[in-house]
C-alpha cells in the first residue's frame with residue numbers, strides 16, 4: 050500500500066537513488082536545505098533539519114520518514130556533524146514522535162563500525178573467500194567523528210523506540226555508486242550498494258514491520274564483510290546486484 054513518506058536529504062545521491070525507482074510507489078514529501086532542481090515527485094520543503102518548527106510542520110500527515118539529511122563526509126569536522134548529524138537527527142526523531150509518525154528509517158553508515166577494519170584483518174576481509182562478518186549486533190566502533198555521529202544517530206533511534214515506541218531501522222549504508230561498483234577499490238566493492246538495491250531496501254524499510262533494528266545496506270556482493278541476513282529476515286530485502294559481476 051502506498052504511504053505518505055517524508056524524505057529528508059532528498060536532493061542528495063541516496064535520495065536520487067530512492068526516488069529514481071520509487072517516485073510512483075508512495076506519496077512523497079521531500080525536504081532539503083538545498084532547493085530542488087527540476088520537477089519533483091511531491092511537495093518540496095526547503096528547510097534545515099535543525100529548524101524544529103519547520104521539521105514539525107513537514108511531519109504533518111506522514112506515515113514514515115526516511116532520514117538521509119546530514120553531512121556525509123567521512124572527514125567532516127565535529128562542528129558540522131554535531132549540528133547536522135546529531136542535533137539534526139534528534140530534531141527529526143522528536144518531531145516524528147510529536148506528529149505520531151509510525152516509523153523512521155535512519156541513514157547510518159559503514160563508518161559507524163569502520164574501526165573493525167584493523168591492520169590484522171585487512172585487506173583479507175574485503176575478499177570473497179574471507180568469512181569475517183559484522184551483523185549489526187556488534188558495538189559501534191567508529192574510525193572518525195563522522196562515524197561517531199552515525200553511532201549517535203543509532204543510539205537516538207534506540208531511545209526514541211524504547212521511550213516513545215517509534216519503529217526505527219538504522220541502515221548502515223555501504224558505498225552507493227550508480228551503474229557499477231567503485232573501480233580499483235576492494236573495500237568499496239565489498240560494501241557496494243547499487244542504486245536499485247538501495248531503492249528496494251528503503252522501500253522495504255517503509256513497508257515492513259519492526260521495532261528497533263540495525264541492518265547493513267549493501268548489495269549481495271561475493272566480497273562482503275557485512276551480513277545482509279537481518280535485512281533479509283526482518284525487512285524482506287532481496288538484493289539483485291553483486292559487485293563480482295563487474296570485476
Ligand SMILES: NC(=O)C1=CN([C@@H]2O[C@H](COP(=O)(O)OP(=O)(O)OC[C@H]3O[C@@H](n4cnc5c(N)ncnc54)[C@H](O)[C@@H]3O)[C@@H](O)[C@H]2O)C=CC1
Pocket residue numbers: 057058059060061062063064080081082083096097098099116117118119120121122132133137156157158159221222223224225226
Ligand atoms: N552515499 C553513500 O554511499 C552513503 C551515504 N550515507 C548517508 O546517507 C545520507 C545521504 O548521503 P548522500 O545522499 O550520499 O549525501 P549528499 O550530500 O549527496 O546528500 C545529503 C543531502 O542532505 C542535505 N542536508 C545536509 N545537511 C542538511 C541539513 N542540516 N538540513 C537539511 N538538509 C541537509 C544536503 O543538502 C544534501 O542534499 C547521509 O546521511 C550519509 O551520511 C551513509 C553511508 C554511505
Ligand SMILES: O=C1O[C@H](COP(=O)(O)O)[C@@H](O)[C@H](O)[C@H]1O
Pocket residue numbers: 120121122123157158159160222223224225236237
Ligand atoms: O558513509 C559514507 O560512506 C561511503 C563509503 O565510504 P568511503 O570511505 O569508502 O568513501 C562514502 O562514500 C560516503 O560519502 C559516506 O557518506
